[in-house]
Amino acid sequence: MTTRTATARYDGLGKDGKGHISSPSGVLDDTPYGFGTRFGDEKGTNPEELVAAAHSSCFTMALSFALAGAGYSDGTLETTAKVTLEKDGEGFTVTRSDLTLTASVPGIDADTFAEIAAGAKANCPISKLLNAEITLTHTLS
Structure with a gap:
């Protein structure tokens, strides 16, 4: 642990x-x-930015390990997470995390890549932690 x-x-x-x-x-x-x-635009961070950093890095690492486990040995992965904070009555709720992935993995076909990426999205520990809608859009070049 x-x-x-x-x-x-x-x-x-x-x-x-x-x-x-x-x-x-x-x-x-x-x-x-x-x-x-x-x-606002003051210098510093905020909880949603930190969650976005955690989710994008966790998913990207999970995908990297899943691809390696499937026999791929080279590639580049870049993920942006957009975490949405919405008004909820008197307070706020984080309602979603939208992952946008750009990837280059030599030798992989689009269907195999999509299947491995979906598994990484579902199984990354931060995805499991979040109780929000999580989407994934990816581009494979």
């Missing part, structure tokens, strides 16, 4: 508050987040 952590701190409350998030690896090191980074 692997356990990873991150710590979030919020100074002040509501729109006027300012948050910072850190992780032991140092990739997130007192990185700012708050209302302005979530709903």
Whole structure:
């Protein structure tokens, strides 16, 4: 079992508050987040961006390993995740994560690629974690 952590701190409350998030690896090191980074254009991150980063990287790694397991040894995969936050009554809900994949895998046919990609989408741990609609659009060159 692997356990990873991150710590979030919020100074002040509501729109006027300012948050910072850190992780032991140092990739997130007192990185700012708050209302302005979530709903505006202030410098920093936000939960949906972090979920998008987690989902795109998890899916891409899962697909890489699935392709290797199927006997493919070369290729390039690039995935963008668009995580949607929608108003839900008085609060908000993350309703979906749309994955867009561009791939180049020499020697693979489109049907085989689509089947392996669909399996990676369904089985990546972050896909399993999310309780939202998850779509996948891919281009194979």
